[in-house]
Amino acid sequence: MPHLTPENTPRIGFIGYGAMASRMGDHLRAAGYTISAYTPSGRSPDPTVSMLATPRALAQQADAILVCVPDDEALAASMYGDNGALAGMKPGTMLLNTSSVSPEASTELFASGRKAGVIVLDSPVSGSTPEAETANLVILVGGDPENVAEAAPIFDAIGKLTLHAGPPGSGTRLKLVINGIMGAGLTTLAEAVGYGLASGLDRSTLFDALDQVAVISPHHKRKLRAAKEGDFASQFPARLxxxxMRLLLDAAAREVVPVPTLAAATQQLSLARRLSPNEDYSSLIRVMEKIVANDD
Incomplete structure (x- = not known):
């Protein structure tokens, strides 16, 4: 199978075309690819992108499929059945699943693709909308090395680095590891901020000091700077x-790995999701500030 270059594979079909996927699509169009999409709502943030009625219809006219959906259920709904993408894909074409899903969903999709003669790579991305906007995503890929190499031009158009994590399913597992660290780090930060404010530290001094120290990641410093201004516009929504985190807890339990810290962080992030599901997950900092403010 030839490399997926714009010259010989110009048509990429997106299943899911929201905040992340539409930014990826912009970069792929700039690289010379033609983009079309399917979304359950039938709507796209870009009116210039051709929308198809079903995943199957999209797959029938695409040379490669890129999937960007929120969860296992959305993945299954778009992949399987008479109107699913697998029913419309030609043997030998490639399906790149950038969604964050369970390892079991990735394994099932790989097996189903193999039966249909379709090449499936689990390829979730590390990064939020700012990284998607600037093509600075890190793509975490599980699959056969030769297939990863074939997909390299697509990955290069949307990201700064592609990491081949191992055999099928490995990209999904690595993504859960990374997001677990990210989620637990934010909950720790939110709780520490809560203590700092309750102890009488000046809010601006506290936030500015945390922005300067090496123990906080650049990602979390970006969240802190936005939180200082009360900005929780969604770059990574709390619901996702x-x-x-829930997927990671389940995956760890299946491997009999104790993860009490991650479990506690998930409870905190459940609170953030309950209160503001579509705001950024860093809205947990606001929750802690409100708890402290009402502590007298």
């Missing part, structure tokens, strides 16, 4: 972060 809590979902990924």
């Amino acid at each position: 972060m809590q979902k990924d």
Whole structure:
């Protein structure tokens, strides 16, 4: 199978075309690819993108499929059945699943693709909308090395680095590890901020000091700077972060790995999801500030 270059594979079909996927699509169009999409709502943030009625219809006219859906259920709904993408894909074409889903969903999709003669790579991305906007995503890929190499031009158009994590399913597992660290780090930060404010530290001094120290990641410093201004516009919504933490807890339990810290962080992020599901997951900082403010 030839490399997926714009010259010989110009048509990429997106299943899911929201905040992340539409930014990826912009970069792929700039690289010379033609983009079409399917969404359950039939709507796209970009009116210039051709929308198809079903995943199957999209797959029938695409040379490669890129999937960006929120969870296992959405993946299954778009992949399987008479109107699913697998029913319309030609043997030998490639399906790149950038969604954050369970390892079991990735394994099932790989097996189903193999039966249909379709090449499936689990390829979730590390990064939020700012990284998607600037093509600075890190793509975490599970699959055969030769297939990863074939997909490299697509990955290069949307990201700064592609990491081949191992055999099928490995990209999904690595994504859960990364998001677990990200989610637990934010909950620790939110709780520490709560203590700092309750102890009488000046709010601006506290936030500015945390922005300067090496123990906090650049990602979490970006969240802190936005939180200082009360900005919780969604770059990674709380509902998706809590979902990924839940998937990680289940995956760890299947491997009999104790993860009490991650379990506690998931409870905190469940609170953030309950209160503001579509705001950024860093809205947990606001929750802690409100708890402290009402502590007298």
